[in-house]
Amino acid sequence: MHSPFSQCGKAFQGITMSEYSYFTREFIWSALFMVGLSITWGVSWTLAYKPVIIVHGLLDDPDNYATLAAFINQTYPGTKVIIVDAFNNNNSLQPMWKQVKGFREKMLPIMRSAQDGVNLICCSQGGLICRAILSTTEAHNVQTFISLAAPQMGQFGGDPKHQARYRQNNDFLAVLNNETNNPLADEWKHNFLQIQKLILIGGPDDEVISPWQSSFFSFYDTRGRVVDITQQEVYVQDSFGLQSLDRRNGLVVCTVPGVKHREWVHSKRAFDECIAKFLF
Numbered sequence: 001m002h003s004p005f006s007q008c009g010k011a012f013q014g015i016t017m018s019e020y021s022y023f024t025r026e027f028i029w030s031a032l033f034m035v036g037l038s039i040t041w042g043v044s045w046t047l048a049y050k051p052v053i054i055v056h057g058l059l060d061d062p063d064n065y066a067t068l069a070a071f072i073n074q075t076y077p078g079t080k081v082i083i084v085d086a087f088n089n090n091n092s093l094q095p096m097w098k099q100v101k102g103f104r105e106k107m108l109p110i111m112r113s114a115q116d117g118v119n120l121i122c123c124s125q126g127g128l129i130c131r132a133i134l135s136t137t138e139a140h141n142v143q144t145f146i147s148l149a150a151p152q153m154g155q156f157g158g159d160p161k162h163q164a165r166y167r168q169n170n171d172f173l174a175v176l177n178n179e180t181n182n183p184l185a186d187e188w189k190h191n192f193l194q195i196q197k198l199i200l201i202g203g204p205d206d207e208v209i210s211p212w213q214s215s216f217f218s219f220y221d222t223r224g225r226v227v228d229i230t231q232q233e234v235y236v237q238d239s240f241g242l243q244s245l246d247r248r249n250g251l252v253v254c255t256v257p258g259v260k261h262r263e264w265v266h267s268k269r270a271f272d273e274c275i276a277k278f279l280f
């Protein structure tokens with residue numbers, strides 16, 4: 001007797017009772033097998049998604065990140081997305097090192113419970129906080145660090161209200177960049193280089209980050225021209241790991257035009273082009 005499955009469309013014609021039960025039995029077993037298989041696949045796919053930790057920016061709070069969390073959930077269903085609830089709104093004006101400590105305390109338990117590591121998306125000022133956490137945290141398990149419209153080389157001018165803030169950020173960056181002869185610079189570089197990839201996202205219509213290429217570690221020279229990342233001291237000296245990361249293809253620059261600073265976390269285009277593929 002041939003298997004009913006060899007003649008799919010004709011299997012029911014002139015079928016005998018014993019053939020019918022054979023068919024039913026085999027069908028049920030196959031169906032159960034397929035269900036089992038898809039559950040197994042489903043589970044392993046879900047486990048393959050690393051948790052995503054989101055760190056917000058200046059005068060910002062977790063509520064602003066619902067769209068981004070939804071984009072992640074749509075693309076990789078079941079991904080654990082944690083928007084760190086700390087230093088919200090006015091509290092984001094507190095000293096940077098204090099925030100680094102506070103955010104780290106909230107992030108460490110998430111990292112510890114993630115066997116395969118975590119991915120970070122850090123927006124604007126959050127990008128500087130995340131960079132500092134990566135440098136100063138031994139044995140973190142961040143795989144991909146996505147720096148979304150963050151003034152990684154500091155900020156020129158901008159909203160006068162925030163100018164003192166930017167100056168403070170620049171002092172903070174000087175330590176991170178080893179411009180202050182930081183005795184821990186080697187250790188911090190080693191820690192930073194535990195990441196696999198750094199994704200730098202920015203664009204010419206940002207209107208807050210100035211120059212907008214600061215999102216890519218580029219900045220003005222003394223004559224006011226924007227100088228590329230590869231000619232910056234931090235890159236040339238490899239003072240915190242940027243050049244090392246680039247040499248092992250761990251540095252990605254992603255430019256998206258037409259996105260204003262406040263719109264980055266709501267931009268589907270930025271998500272599709274610069275974020276989605278790096279979360280897997």
Ligand SMILES: *[C@@H]1O[C@H](CO)[C@@H](O)[C@H](O)[C@H]1NC(C)=O
Binds near residue numbers: 069070073074
């Ligand atoms: C993720 O999407 C599913 C359906 O697409 C929805 O049921 C679920 O609530 C979403 N989870 C989050 C955290 O948004």
Ligand SMILES: *[C@@H]1O[C@H](CO)[C@@H](O)[C@H](O)[C@H]1NC(C)=O
Binds near residue numbers: 089090
């Ligand atoms: C905090 O934010 C509120 C608006 O949410 C503002 O009115 C207030 O002046 C701010 N306080 C400080 C100390 O910045």
Ligand SMILES: *[C@@H]1O[C@H](CO)[C@@H](O)[C@H](O)[C@H]1NC(C)=O
Binds near residue numbers: 182189
């Ligand atoms: C940090 O700066 C000091 C002084 O310039 C230098 O000796 C040291 O090698 C630097 N460390 C790194 C990691 O670049």
